[in-house]
Amino acid sequence: MAKIAVLGHGVVGSGVVELCHKNHAGIVKKAGQEVEVKRILDLREFPDLPYADKFTKNYDDILNDDEISVVVEVMGGLNPAYEYVKAALNKKKSVVTSNKELVAAKGAELLAVAKENNVNFFFEASVGGGIPIIRPLHQCLAANEIKEIAGILNGTTNFILTKMIREQMSFEDALKLAQQLGYAERNPAADVEGADACRKICILASLAYGMHVYPENVYTEGITKITLEDVAYADSWGGVIKLIGRAKALDDGKLLVMVHPAFISSDSQLAGIDDVFNGIMVRGDATGDVVFYGKGAGKLPTASAVVADVIDVIKATKTNPTLTWVDTHENVVVDHMQTSVAFYIRCVAADGAFAEKLAEQCFGKVQMLSRPDMPREEIAFVTPELSEQKVYDSIQYLKENNVDVLSAIRVLDY
Numbered sequence: 001m002a003k004i005a006v007l008g009h010g011v012v013g014s015g016v017v018e019l020c021h022k023n024h025a026g027i028v029k030k031a032g033q034e035v036e037v038k039r040i041l042d043l044r045e046f047p048d049l050p051y052a053d054k055f056t057k058n059y060d061d062i063l064n065d066d067e068i069s070v071v072v073e074v075m076g077g078l079n080p081a082y083e084y085v086k087a088a089l090n091k092k093k094s095v096v097t098s099n100k101e102l103v104a105a106k107g108a109e110l111l112a113v114a115k116e117n118n119v120n121f122f123f124e125a126s127v128g129g130g131i132p133i134i135r136p137l138h139q140c141l142a143a144n145e146i147k148e149i150a151g152i153l154n155g156t157t158n159f160i161l162t163k164m165i166r167e168q169m170s171f172e173d174a175l176k177l178a179q180q181l182g183y184a185e186r187n188p189a190a191d192v193e194g195a196d197a198c199r200k201i202c203i204l205a206s207l208a209y210g211m212h213v214y215p216e217n218v219y220t221e222g223i224t225k226i227t228l229e230d231v232a233y234a235d236s237w238g239g240v241i242k243l244i245g246r247a248k249a250l251d252d253g254k255l256l257v258m259v260h261p262a263f264i265s266s267d268s269q270l271a272g273i274d275d276v277f278n279g280i281m282v283r284g285d286a287t288g289d290v291v292f293y294g295k296g297a298g299k300l301p302t303a304s305a306v307v308a309d310v311i312d313v314i315k316a317t318k319t320n321p322t323l324t325w326v327d328t329h330e331n332v333v334v335d336h337m338q339t340s341v342a343f344y345i346r347c348v349a350a351d352g353a354f355a356e357k358l359a360e361q362c363f364g365k366v367q368m369l370s371r372p373d374m375p376r377e378e379i380a381f382v383t384p385e386l387s388e389q390k391v392y393d394s395i396q397y398l399k400e401n402n403v404d405v406l407s408a409i410r411v412l413d414y
């Protein structure tokens with residue numbers, strides 16, 4: 001009999017308990033033994049639940065219970081999750097978490113603590129919600145050199161962008177709906193400003209390249225500046241705007257890791273990923289492109305990944321050797337200004353013809369774009385691939401010459 005404890009009875013925690021009950025027979029069969037949720041930690045009271053007697057407010061009731069062999073941390077946030085998880089591992093309890101903030105900040109350390117104690121620290125649910133991506137990356141694709149990873153990693157922002165584009169819903173209404181559906185973070189700024197996608201690409205990059213990638217070293221831009229005008233220009237260019245997290249190994253051993261909105265061609269496999277769905281493209285040297293697709297947020301999709309990890313840790317007899325990376329204690333991420341990419345740029349100027357001439361002077365041969373009802377003083381274009389530093393300097397130059405740059409969005413070729 002395996003007894004587990006769940007830390008946090010929010011959207012994901014209640015989903016874990018529900019799934020353990022709903023699919024109990026199958027879970028027991030797959031785990032090879034009886035599985036019981038023995039304790040649930042939450043500061044709130046849930047007197048009406050049929051399992052109200054399992055709740056505690058005191059973590060020591062779980063930590064000091066030798067019958068509990070698996071701790072499921074679904075509280076979110078860094079503290080006290082970090083202290084609780086580390087203490088559980090040091091008590092030789094395996095830990096399963098959906099907490100991307102924790103894994104992105106402390107993954108290397110907690111994996112090492114798990115190894116010292118011959119237990120496991122699993123986090124399939126931390127990236128892609130219900131999509132299997134962590135296990136495929138370190139197991140199924142283990143024979144590959146991972147060239148690149150690019151994905152739509154945040155369900156809330158993808159949901160908002162889809163509602164804005166398809167239904168002309170306002171940003172605020174779409175965000176409210178995402179919160180009601182349990183997709184958004186407690187503080188939705190983490191979704192819309194890109195921090196959540198950043199944590200997820202850091203986890204994937206750390207796993208793929210074996211070195212801890214810290215979120216604070218990753219250039220991150222969210223979706224708050226995207227306008228319906230940009231959406232219309234993306235459409236006339238032949239694509240859509242998506243929030244993309246990407247990681248790539250460079251020849252000098254450094255990594256390019258960034259999060260930002262991007263124009264993506266309608267032909268791309270990532271272009272048709274809408275609503276709360278996530279899509280992650282992994283480019284292996286042997287496999288070529290492999291794309292993982294599914295619900296990236298929500299109660300039961302995320303609980304599905306958590307419970308699968310629980311089944312795996314129950315069956316494990318030692319620490320998984322492939323789920324690992326090290327902390328190099330240095331910044332392994334290249335400065336994005338040194339990298340090259342094409343940009344879509346939208347600007348206004350009193351003299352449109354002058355602005356167009358300046359644009360060509362700054363960026364070289366540009367592809368002019370149009371949209372229905374575009375004002376006379378507006379111009380929009382796509383630059384050739386240039387260093388980000390050159391694009392940044394050129395935007396400054398345009399501004400100094402009374403050309404007001406309203407939007408600058410990278411154009412990616414996936």
Ligand code: HSE
Binds near residue numbers: 129196297
């Ligand atoms: N807020 C996150 C998202 C939840 O919208 O993707 C899943 O990690």
